[in-house]
Amino acid sequence: MKYFYPNDALSIDECENVWIDHNELYSKIGAGIGVDTYDGLLDIKNGSRYVTVSWNYLHHHMKCSLIGHTDNTGQQTIDSQMRITYHHNLFSNTDGRNPSIRYGAIHMFNNFFEDITDYGIAARDGAHAKIENSVYHNVLLPMSTDKFPVSGLPNGYICESGNIFSGTSGANVISQTGCDFWDAATLPYSYTLDPVETVGSIVKLVAGIGIITSVGENGELPVEITSFTASSNGKNIELQWHTATETNNAGFEVQKYFNDRWEKIGFVEGAGTSNSEHHYSYNDTNPASLSYVYRLKQIDRNGKFTYSSIVEGVTSLSDQDFVLLQNYPNPFNPSTMIQFVVAKKQSVTLTVYNAIGQKVASLFSNVAEAGKIYSVKFNGQTFPSGMYFSVLENGTKRSVKKILLMK
CATH class of the missing domain: 2.60.40.10 (Immunoglobulins)
Structure with a gap:
């Protein structure tokens, strides 16, 4: 969905039980584009609750996503009921509001944020945020409870765990966590966290335009x-x-x-x-x-x-080639898949070494068929975090890839 000026691209206003899934929302940023050139990509307001935002791709926009549209205390009773969930979304090349929330409560898990020039999430006006197993890469200010103080109102609360902050990401500003707010009443559903090391690969591959498989009136597939x-x-x-x-x-x-x-x-x-x-x-x-x-x-x-x-x-390989592919996911915890392919039928070995050259695992030692992709699992459950090396050899040639175990 391209930019709609001057209104929001998508606005959820006084709604319940909403699912926003597999969309792409964007406008543009750059020369001549200011914070107020366009309004929000996805705004949720007026007490909307039980809203799930999943597997969306939001990018190239200044004011990305706002939850709660005003600091006015007359809105506090209504907006304190807001219950929002964001999971497996990709936020890329945005500025602020990723998201920004007033009064209500938001649960965020397994989201990926990259190249954000202002801030990730801002919890304000007493809003509560629980953020789990997400990745913030090159985000100036990943999380803040204190960015938008309002006289007479408390700052927000952020309870965060299992997140990765990488690249040029700055330090979080969290003055109060409010983790005791989250219980079976405020988080009334079950969910499974993907390992944070896999989030980048999964979200970038799957988030964006798409819908659930449609069926006919009698349940048949078209x-x-x-x-x-x-x-x-x-x-x-x-x-x-x-x-x-x-x-x-x-x-x-x-x-x-x-x-x-x-x-x-x-x-x-x-x-x-x-x-x-x-x-x-x-x-x-x-x-x-x-x-x-x-x-x-x-x-x-x-x-x-x-x-x-x-x-x-x-694709086909020359008679002299065999190829060791990069493991997936990488970094990983505790296991990862290592793939290789050979040009012609031959005996090969696939071995894992630690950083000081000690062999820690023999994954494959057999005849490999030409053109077949071999996928071998390496389990690092019993090994310490650190850099390892996968090595594919055929007696005359070797190929090496770095793999990172991060617990």
């Missing part, structure tokens, strides 16, 4: 995809998929993940409505890298859409 594969075809990657049935299927947008975002690379027309099996293919003639991940955006004739599962494709 398009039933029975298989979706990616394979090497010389220097290209060929995608193939089959459908068993289709209903009002306009076609498939082929998307590839690169530059930290999903990008459209092609479109394949669908069969409309059909009860017979159909075969589709798409050839990516410009992979430009060894490995990519792909997905399909299936689009109905009425404009609704849904996404397929994700597949990974690897």
Whole structure:
């Protein structure tokens, strides 16, 4: 959603039980753009409660997200009822209000913030914030309870745990935590925290435009995809998929993940409505890298859409090559996946060493088949935090990657 001037892009006003999921909200920043050029990207106000904001991508905007629109004490009783949850959202290249909250309470977990020129969250006017397992990278002021003091009103409260502050991020300003505010009454739902080391990879891959799979009136899927594969075809990657049935299927947008975002690379027309099996293919003639991940955006004739599962494709290697891919996630705690691929069938070993050169784990020692992506799990549960090295060898050549265990 692009900028709407002078109003908010999305405003939740006096609402209950709202779910804001898989959207992209942005305007622009730069020369000639001031704090008041555009209003908020996502504002929640007038006592709105039980609002969940999940898997959204908010970027390139000055005033990102405001919860509670005024310091006026006449609004205090209404806005103190606000209960908001933000999880798995990506905030990138914004200025302030990520978010800013008055009076109410917000629970935030597994969000990723990057390149923010003013502040992350500001809790004000007695508002409570609980922030867990989120990443703040290059954020000038990640968290503050004291940024906007108001005479006659208490500052806010921030109870934070398990967060990572990296890059050029500054120090938090938290004068009161209020952690005892959070109990079964103020946090009346169950949830599972993703390890903070995985948040960047997960959120950047999945947050943004998308919807839940749509179904027909009788619960049937509009398009039933029975298989979706990616394979090497010389220097290209060929995608193939089959459908068993289709209903009002306009076609498939082929998307590839690169530059930290999903990008459209092609479109394949669908069969409309059909009860017979159909075969589709798409050839990516410009992979430009060894490995990519792909997905399909299936689009109905009425404009609704849904996404397929994700597949990974690897281009062909020369006869002399084998490749050790970077582990995922990295940093990790306690386990991570290490992948490699060889150009021709050969014996290889995959080993992990610590920072002083001691072997700590042998993960693979066998014959590897050509072109197959091998995924091997390394569990660092019994090892201390620190830098380790994954090493792939075939007797004459070795490839080394740094991996970071962070507990």
